[in-house]
Amino acid sequence: MEKIGTSKKWMVFIVIVLMTALGFAVYGNSLNGKFIWDDHDLIRNNLFIKSWFFLPDVFAKHIGEGADVKYPSYRPFQSVSYMVDYSLWGLNVFGYHLTNILLHIFAAMALYWLINIIYGDDLLSFFTGILFLTHPVHVEAVAYISGRADALALLFMLLCFIFYIKNIGSKKKIFYVIMLLSYMLALLSRENSLILPALVLLYHYAFRKKVGLKSFLPILAIAFLYIILRLMFLKPVSPDLASHTSVFMRIPCFFVAVTKYIRLMFLPFNLHMEYGNRIFNFTDPKAILGIFMSVSLLTYGFIKRKSGNPAFFSIYWFFIALLPVSHIYPIPMAYMAEHWLYVPSIGFFLLVGHGLRLLYRSEKLNVLALACALLIIAGYSFLTIRYSACWREPTAFYERTLRYAPGSIRTIGSLANEYCSVGKTEKAIPLYEEIIIHKPDNIVGYNNLGIAYIMAGRYEDAVALYKRAIAMSPAFANAYNNLGIAYSRLGKYEDAIAVHRRAITLKPNFADAYNNIGIAYGMLGNYEEAIAMYGKAIELNPNNAKIYINLGDAYGNIGRKKEAIAAYEKAIEINPRYGPGYFNLSRFYFREKRYELAIRYCDLAAKEGYKVPSEFLELLRRIESEIARAKREG
Numbered sequence: 001m002e003k004i005g006t007s008k009k010w011m012v013f014i015v016i017v018l019m020t021a022l023g024f025a026v027y028g029n030s031l032n033g034k035f036i037w038d039d040h041d042l043i044r045n046n047l048f049i050k051s052w053f054f055l056p057d058v059f060a061k062h063i064g065e066g067a068d069v070k071y072p073s074y075r076p077f078q079s080v081s082y083m084v085d086y087s088l089w090g091l092n093v094f095g096y097h098l099t100n101i102l103l104h105i106f107a108a109m110a111l112y113w114l115i116n117i118i119y120g121d122d123l124l125s126f127f128t129g130i131l132f133l134t135h136p137v138h139v140e141a142v143a144y145i146s147g148r149a150d151a152l153a154l155l156f157m158l159l160c161f162i163f164y165i166k167n168i169g170s171k172k173k174i175f176y177v178i179m180l181l182s183y184m185l186a187l188l189s190r191e192n193s194l195i196l197p198a199l200v201l202l203y204h205y206a207f208r209k210k211v212g213l214k215s216f217l218p219i220l221a222i223a224f225l226y227i228i229l230r231l232m233f234l235k236p237v238s239p240d241l242a243s244h245t246s247v248f249m250r251i252p253c254f255f256v257a258v259t260k261y262i263r264l265m266f267l268p269f270n271l272h273m274e275y276g277n278r279i280f281n282f283t284d285p286k287a288i289l290g291i292f293m294s295v296s297l298l299t300y301g302f303i304k305r306k307s308g309n310p311a312f313f314s315i316y317w318f319f320i321a322l323l324p325v326s327h328i329y330p331i332p333m334a335y336m337a338e339h340w341l342y343v344p345s346i347g348f349f350l351l352v353g354h355g356l357r358l359l360y361r362s363e364k365l366n367v368l369a370l371a372c373a374l375l376i377i378a379g380y381s382f383l384t385i386r387y388s389a390c391w392r393e394p395t396a397f398y399e400r401t402l403r404y405a406p407g408s409i410r411t412i413g414s415l416a417n418e419y420c421s422v423g424k425t426e427k428a429i430p431l432y433e434e435i436i437i438h439k440p441d442n443i444v445g446y447n448n449l450g451i452a453y454i455m456a457g458r459y460e461d462a463v464a465l466y467k468r469a470i471a472m473s474p475a476f477a478n479a480y481n482n483l484g485i486a487y488s489r490l491g492k493y494e495d496a497i498a499v500h501r502r503a504i505t506l507k508p509n510f511a512d513a514y515n516n517i518g519i520a521y522g523m524l525g526n527y528e529e530a531i532a533m534y535g536k537a538i539e540l541n542p543n544n545a546k547i548y549i550n551l552g553d554a555y556g557n558i559g560r561k562k563e564a565i566a567a568y569e570k571a572i573e574i575n576p577r578y579g580p581g582y583f584n585l586s587r588f589y590f591r592e593k594r595y596e597l598a599i600r601y602c603d604l605a606a607k608e609g610y611k612v613p614s615e616f617l618e619l620l621r622r623i624e625s626e627i628a629r630a631k632r633e634g
Helices: 006-030 039-044 052-060 076-089 093-119 122-134 136-142 145-167 173-187 191-206 213-233 247-266 285-306 311-325 345-361 366-389 394-404 409-421 425-438 443-455 459-472 477-489 493-506 511-523 527-540 545-557 561-574 579-591 595-607 614-633
Strands: none
Touching: 006 093, 006 122, 006 136, 006 366, 039 076, 039 145, 052 076, 076 093, 076 145, 093 122, 093 136, 093 145, 093 345, 122 345, 122 366, 136 145, 136 366, 145 173, 145 191, 145 213, 173 191, 173 213, 191 213, 191 311, 247 285, 247 311, 285 311, 311 345, 345 366, 394 409, 409 425, 409 443, 425 443, 443 459, 443 477, 459 477, 477 493, 477 511, 493 511, 511 527, 511 545, 527 545, 545 561, 545 579, 561 579, 579 595, 579 614, 595 614
């Protein structure tokens, strides 16, 4: 390997510092953002990421099965990254966003490295990497925690590409190992990594490099093996689009998307998440324009293939990288998405970087080139900062998305869920009811409406709704669990236990159902049985503070004081900001007449935002005054 000169090392160091600083500058405001959309299923409610015990399940099942939600994606390494985050941060969203930003920065650095290897031009590499780093079209892949698959996949694709080139003609086995390992990790991060062999062949054709079969065939073999294993062991989730459309009907969607993608690359305004699962005709003006632009760009790139101009490599990279989302194979949920540009956009940035480099290398225009580069990067950065801020607050995010996609059932449901999470059930219920009117077979809609009814105290309505949902989908474990909650609220604890057990039969790892059985047994005064159920829930979900609170209450009710205190303290250890943990300790110490400790933990509960009952607070304040007076007098 060539030795890197001192000046080259300093340049690389400066690029790393600049990219890191700029990456945090444009995405730093997303660090305190909350869980949004799929984050709830992939992280917050995902049992599999909360214990390394479930690592085999992560690699054997689809990405959403830890939350009992069907996803058409097999991305185990994405889940592994969440497992690492959870082991470090728990459910502190800051840590997950930090990881996303770092991955995006690393991907930009890897892109700089790859372009430098291919073209041997620091300036072109720098322009390409910085443009990729700051362009606002990537906000969806960075500010959105569940968008992490894009950065993970691209990072490992680029590393594979880099070490593929390095491995050609090299006898260093480490290059070969890193190349193969990187491609495996790319495939385990996102399915679109299958396109990498085609991009490698593009490199060979564009730069007239002979294909090294010893390097290329193993990559191709890994891709085919991945496809075979998926077909054999992982039953695909059929996308809705597949049952309604043919390839001929879906292709115009791709050309409409091309038109919009090119517009977004040049003018990244009005960015939003939800584009909808729409169908277009070949006569649609946007489809016609997309066909014209595609043919024109591909023709121009082909003409330039022998001139040394990056146009061929850039343009063909863009279109080849778009193939996985071209709707040749049906894709559920949308005909286009901004994060699908994460890999293809590299072609655009390389072309723009080439233009800026040409300007800079001209003696009369180098100042203009720097001014243009600074203006473009500043504009991108401003738009990225502004758009990433939209992802911080879920309610505002969903309301904004609905303005762009007013008929989106998914967005309506997510907004209703957010209203429920902040106690605004009066706003959530009409939205859930709207979903059921438009999609009467939407089982999740029934389930969520039932939760809203329970929160609003409409327990009989919830029972009727869940019975209807169960009749429609007898294997829906969540409906049984929530029916049990409604029964408990009505005082029908035996009925609650029965349906919770049915939920566990359908979903053996259902920690919430075990916890809810424990609550029902506790209400019946059967605390020993309740403790056993809480123990099983903790075994399945050891980091749920609420279960420990329930366990502490059960221990306290049978006089096992040490165990009760230990359970409450464990809840606080898991979540030091958990107000109910402090309050329950306060109540326990009050019953034990250990008033100073009761006062201390009550104050901590209030500090964490827990609404302490006014009667209890007043009683403690009187006791506190008496203690203070006794100390003064004695």
